[in-house]
Amino acid sequence: MMKFKIQSYDKLRIDPERSRTGQNSPHQNKFGTGQAKLKIVFSFFLLTAYSSLLTAVPVAPYYDFQFTQGASIPSSGDWYFTINLVNDFGLITKLYKNHSIIGLYELKYLGPGLKRQEGEKFADRYLDYLFVLRYNWLFGKNLTLKAQFDYLKENRRTVANEAWGLGLYDYNRTGGLVSGEKIFGQLKVDIGLQYHFLEFPNYTDLLKEFQQGTEEAESSAGKQNHHLIQLRTGAVYKENRFNLNVAIQQYTKQKVITNIRQPDGTYYSSELQKDIISTLSAERVQKLRPWLVIVPSINVKNRTSNQNYQHFESAGSTVPVSYQAKYYDYTQLIIGLPFYFQLSKKWELVTNPEFDYKLYTNRPPRDENNNFVAGEKQRNFLFLLTLAFNKKSSDISTTTFFYTYQQQTSNMKFEKYLSYNYSGHFFGFKYSLRY
Amino acid sequence: MKVFYLLTHLLTYLLIVFLCIPPVQGEDFWTTSLGEGIINLGLRFLDNPGDFIFNLHSDNLDFTPVLKNRHGTIRTNLFPSVLPTTWLNLNLKIKILSDGGYKPWIPQVDLIGQYGRMLAIDLAAKYLTENSTETVKPALTGYTCGLIFTKAVDETARLYVGVNYSYAGVNIKLDKPVEVGEFKMSELNVAVADYFIFTGIENEIKENKYVIGSLGYGLKSRKIVSRIAWYSKHLELGFNIYPEGLFVIHPFWAYHWYF
Numbered sequence: 001m002m003k004f005k006i007q008s009y010d011k012l013r014i015d016p017e018r019s020r021t022g023q024n025s026p027h028q029n030k031f032g033t034g035q036a037k038l039k040i041v042f043s044f045f046l047l048t049a050y051s052s053l054l055t056a057v058p059v060a061p062y063y064d065f066q067f068t069q070g071a072s073i074p075s076s077g078d079w080y081f082t083i084n085l086v087n088d089f090g091l092i093t094k095l096y097k098n099h100s101i102i103g104l105y106e107l108k109y110l111g112p113g114l115k116r117q118e119g120e121k122f123a124d125r126y127l128d129y130l131f132v133l134r135y136n137w138l139f140g141k142n143l144t145l146k147a148q149f150d151y152l153k154e155n156r157r158t159v160a161n162e163a164w165g166l167g168l169y170d171y172n173r174t175g176g177l178v179s180g181e182k183i184f185g186q187l188k189v190d191i192g193l194q195y196h197f198l199e200f201p202n203y204t205d206l207l208k209e210f211q212q213g214t215e216e217a218e219s220s221a222g223k224q225n226h227h228l229i230q231l232r233t234g235a236v237y238k239e240n241r242f243n244l245n246v247a248i249q250q251y252t253k254q255k256v257i258t259n260i261r262q263p264d265g266t267y268y269s270s271e272l273q274k275d276i277i278s279t280l281s282a283e284r285v286q287k288l289r290p291w292l293v294i295v296p297s298i299n300v301k302n303r304t305s306n307q308n309y310q311h312f313e314s315a316g317s318t319v320p321v322s323y324q325a326k327y328y329d330y331t332q333l334i335i336g337l338p339f340y341f342q343l344s345k346k347w348e349l350v351t352n353p354e355f356d357y358k359l360y361t362n363r364p365p366r367d368e369n370n371n372f373v374a375g376e377k378q379r380n381f382l383f384l385l386t387l388a389f390n391k392k393s394s395d396i397s398t399t400t401f402f403y404t405y406q407q408q409t410s411n412m413k414f415e416k417y418l419s420y421n422y423s424g425h426f427f428g429f430k431y432s433l434r435y
Numbered sequence: 436m437k438v439f440y441l442l443t444h445l446l447t448y449l450l451i452v453f454l455c456i457p458p459v460q461g462e463d464f465w466t467t468s469l470g471e472g473i474i475n476l477g478l479r480f481l482d483n484p485g486d487f488i489f490n491l492h493s494d495n496l497d498f499t500p501v502l503k504n505r506h507g508t509i510r511t512n513l514f515p516s517v518l519p520t521t522w523l524n525l526n527l528k529i530k531i532l533s534d535g536g537y538k539p540w541i542p543q544v545d546l547i548g549q550y551g552r553m554l555a556i557d558l559a560a561k562y563l564t565e566n567s568t569e570t571v572k573p574a575l576t577g578y579t580c581g582l583i584f585t586k587a588v589d590e591t592a593r594l595y596v597g598v599n600y601s602y603a604g605v606n607i608k609l610d611k612p613v614e615v616g617e618f619k620m621s622e623l624n625v626a627v628a629d630y631f632i633f634t635g636i637e638n639e640i641k642e643n644k645y646v647i648g649s650l651g652y653g654l655k656s657r658k659i660v661s662r663i664a665w666y667s668k669h670l671e672l673g674f675n676i677y678p679e680g681l682f683v684i685h686p687f688w689a690y691h692w693y694f
Contacts, residue, residue: 061586063594063636065648067663067676069684083678085661087650089596089634107652109659109678125679127657155657157679164657396592396638397646431663433636433648435592 062090062104063435070402070428072113076419077122082113082428098138106130114406114424116356116382121418127155127164142183146192149176169223172199179232187237194230224254224273239285249275257308259323267310267320275305275328291342299334309363311372322372329361348390356382366414373411380410380420400430479681485603485625486658487681491516492577492603493660494675494687495524495551498633499647500543500585500595502693506530510671510691516551522575524551534587543585547599552576556607577603583633591639595649602628629653631660643668666691 068084090104108128115122134148151174156167179192200223227250234243255268262268283297309327310320338352358380365378388402403425410420480487495512502508508528516522532544553575560573581599588594604626612621635649645666652659664673664687671689 061588061594063634065636065650067648067661081683083676083683085650085659085676085678087634087661107650107659111678127659394591394638394640396636397640431648433638433646435588435594435636 059091059093061435062088062092064088064432065434066430066432068428068430070113070426072122072424072426074114074122074419074424075422076415077422080112080122082426083109083111085109100136102132102134102136104130104132104134106132114404114426116384116406121158123158125157127157129153144181146179146181147176148178150174150196166202168202169200170202171223172201173197173228174199175228187235189233189235191233192231194228194232196228196230197225198228199225224251226251226254226273239287241283241285243279243281245277245279245281247277247279249273249277254307256306257310259308259310259325271306273305273307275303275307277301277303293340293342295336295338295340297334297336299332299336301332301334302330303332304329324363324372326362328363330363331359331361333357346392348392350386350388350390352384352386352388354382354384354386356380356384358382365411368413368415370414370416376411378410378412380408380412382406382408396433396435398432398434400432401428402430403427476681481620484605484623485627486679488575488605488625489577489601489603489627489658490660490675490677490680490682490685491520491522492551492579493601493677494685495522495526495577496549496579496599496601497526497528497689497691498547498581498583498597498599498649498651498662499635499637499664499666500583500593501528501530501545503534503543503587503593505693507694508691509694510689512687512689514688515685516687521554522551523554524549524577528583534585534593543583545583545585545597547579547581547583549579550576551578556605573607575605575607577601581631585637593637595633595635595637597633599631599633600628601631602626604628627656629656629658635662647673668693 064086065088066084066086068082070082072080072082085108087107088104089106090102092100092102094100106128108126108130110126110128112123112125115124130150130152132148132150134146137145139145151172153170153172155164155170157164158167173196175194175196177192177194179190181188181190203223203225228247229250230245230247232243232245234241236242251273254273256271256273257267258269259267279299279301281297281299283295286294286296288294305326305328307328309324311322311324312319313321333356335355336352337354338350341349341351343349360378363378364372364374365376367373384404384406386402386404388400391399391401393399404427405423405425407423408420412420415421495516497508497510497512507530508526510526510528511517512524512526516524526547526549528545528547530543530545532541534543535541556573556575579599579601581597581601583595583597585593585595605623607623609621609623612619614620631651631653633649633651635647637645637647639645646664647666648661648663650659650661659676659678661676661678662673663676664671669690669692671687671691673687675685675687677683677685
C-alpha cells in the first residue's frame with residue numbers, strides 16, 4: 001500500500017481580502033435547519049465507499065489531525081486562548097496504470113487569536129469545509145495532466161452568540177482547475193488555469209455596510225459574489241522555485257462607487273467592479289550544513305481595482321464627506337528567511353523571520369479622529385518572528401512548541417475598531433497525527 | 436505510573452475546588468474580578484445551557500475502536516463525570532466484524548452504546564418530589580449509540596470513521612430561583628440531540644500504549660468535538676476539545692476493561 005502526501009491543495013485556496021463586519025447577524029436557532037437525514041445517508045455512502053475501496057482497488061488513505069493550543073497576547077485589546085483544529089481525510093486510488101484519483105475532505109476550525117490579514121478582528125473564528133476531487137493522468141514519461149473539482153464553504157463568527165452559517169462574510173467557493181506539468185531534465189514546468197465562483201449568501205451591500213458601520217467600514221470590497229479566474233505558471237530548477245499567478249475577480253452585482261450622485265439617489269455607477277491580483281514569488285532551498293537548511297523566499301503582489309470609496313461621517317448618514325478613488329490598489333512585498341536546524345533524530349529547531357510591507361497606491365491614511373491625512377499614502381509593515389521546536393515522537397505523531405512575536409506599524413492611526421499599530425505574542429504547542 | 440496519574444488528577448480536582456472558593460464573601464464579592472468572571476461564566480451558561488450539558492455528556496463517550504485483538508470494551512469516565520458531578524456513566528463497545536475477517540476489504544465494525552445519569556439530581560428528586568404534584572421527575576441523562584468502521588493502515592496505525600446519535604437532556608424545576616447578577620433561573624428544561632460523524636487515528640506507541648486523535652462534527656448543530664488521548668491497559672488520560680464551549684478544554688480520566 002503506497003503512502004502519499006497531498007501538499008498542493010492548499011495552494012488552490014484563494015486568499016480573499018478579509019474584511020470585517022460592522023453588523024451582527026441575528027441570533028437564531030443554534031442547531032440550524034440542516035438536512036441531517038440526507039447528510040447521514042451521504043455519510044453512510046462515504047463510509048461504505050471508504051471500506052470497500054480500501055482493498056477492492058489499489059487505494060491508500062491519508063489522514064492528518066492537527067491540534068494547536070496557545071495564548072495570543074496583543075499589546076492592545078483582549079487576550080485570547082487560541083485553538084485551531086484541522087482534520088483531513090483523503091483517499092488516493094490508482095484506477096489504471098497511469099490514472100489516479102485523489103479525494104480529500106478537510107474540516108478546519110480556526111479560533112480567535114492574532115491575525116496577520118488586514119481587516120480581520122482578533123476575535124473572529126472560522127469554520128471551513130473543503131472537498132477536493134482530483135484526477136491525475138501520467139501521459140508518457142514526463143508529462144502529468146491534472147483536472148480538479150473543489151468546493152469550499154467558509155463560515156465565520158464575529159460575536160460570541162452568533163450562529164454558524166449567518167455570518168455576513170460567509171462564502172461558498174465552487175470550481176476547479178486544469179493543469180499540466182512537464183519535466184525537462186532538471187527543470188520542471190507547470191501551467192494551470194482555475195475557475196471558481198464565490199458566493200456570499202449573507203452579504204448585503206457595500207455602501208450600506210459603510211453607512212451602518214460608519215467609521216468601522218474597512219471592507220476591502222472583496223466580499224460580494226464574483227467569478228475568479230486564475231492563470232498560474234511555475235518552474236522548479238534544482239533547489240529553486242518560481243511562480244507567477246494572475247487572478248481576475250469579476251463581480252456579478254457589485255457596482256463601482258462614484259463621486260457623483262446618480263439619478264436614483266445612490267453613488268453607484270453602472271460599471272461592475274473588477275479586480276486584478278498579480279503575484280510573483282521565488283524560493284530557494286539551500287542546504288548549508290548537514291544539519292542546517294535555509295529557505296529564503298520573496299513574494300511580490302500587486303492588486304488593482306476599479307472600485308472606489310465614499311466616506312460617511314456618522315451612522316445612517318446619506319451624504320458622504322470624502323471620496324477616494326482607487327482606494328483598494330496596493331503593492332505588497334513579503335520576505336521570509338526560515339532556518340531549519342536538525343538538532344537530533346527527533347528534534348528540530350525552526351527560526352523564521354518574516355517581513356511584510358503593504359503600500360497602498362492611492363489610499364491616504366487616517367488620523368486618530370478618522371480624518372484622511374492629505375499628501376500621504378497608507379503604509380503597513382508587519383514583522384513576524386517564529387521560534388519552534390519540533391519533536392517527532394513517532395512515525396505518525398509530531399509535537400511542536402512555538403513562540404511567535406508579531407509587530408505591526410502603520411501610519412493609519414484610527415484604531416477604534418481595528419489595531420494597526422500593535423505588537424503581540426503567540427505561544428503554545430501543536431500536536432499532529434499524520435498518516 | 437498509576438500512582439502518578441492518580442495524584443495528578445487528585446491535585447487537578449483540588450485546584451479546581453480551591454479556585455471556586457470565593458475569597459470575599461457578601462455582596463462585595465460580585466464586584467471583584469473573580470465575581471465578575473463567575474457572573475460572565477454564568478451568563479454564558481444561561482445563553483446556551485444545553486451546549487455545556489452536552490459537552491459534559493460527550494466527555495463520557497468512548498468513540499474509539501475496540502482493540503484489534505479484543506472483542507469489546509467496557510468503560511466509565513471518572514473525571515469530570517463521576518467526580519465531581521456524580522454523573523454515573525457506562526460505555527459499551529462490541530466488535531461485530533473483524534478487520535479483514537471474511538473478505539480482505541471488510542473493515543472492523545464496532546457497535547457502541549453509552550448511558551449516563553447524574554446521581555445527585557436523582558437523589559435530590561427523590562427527596563424533593565415526595566410531596567410534589569409534578570409528574571415529570573427532575574433528571575439529567577444522556578445516551579449515545581453508533582457504529583465505528585476501522586481499517587489498519589500499517590502495523591501500528593489504524594484509521595477509523597463512524598457515525599453516532601447522541602442525546603443529553605436535563606429537567607429541573609427550582610422552588611427558589613438561582614440568581615446570577617440580574618438573571619434568575621427557576622427552571623432548566625433542555626434537551627440536545629444530534630448526529631455526529633467522526634474520523635480518527637489510533638497509533639500504538641508501545642505494547643498496550645496507544646495515542647488517539649479524533650474529530651467529530653454535528654450534522655445539525657455544526658458543533659465540533661475533538662479528543663486527544665493516551666490509553667494504557669486500563670487507564671485513559673486526555674483532553675476533550677470543544678472550541679465554542681463554555682470550557683474549551685475538558686481534561687478527562689477514564690477507566691476501561693477489555694474483554
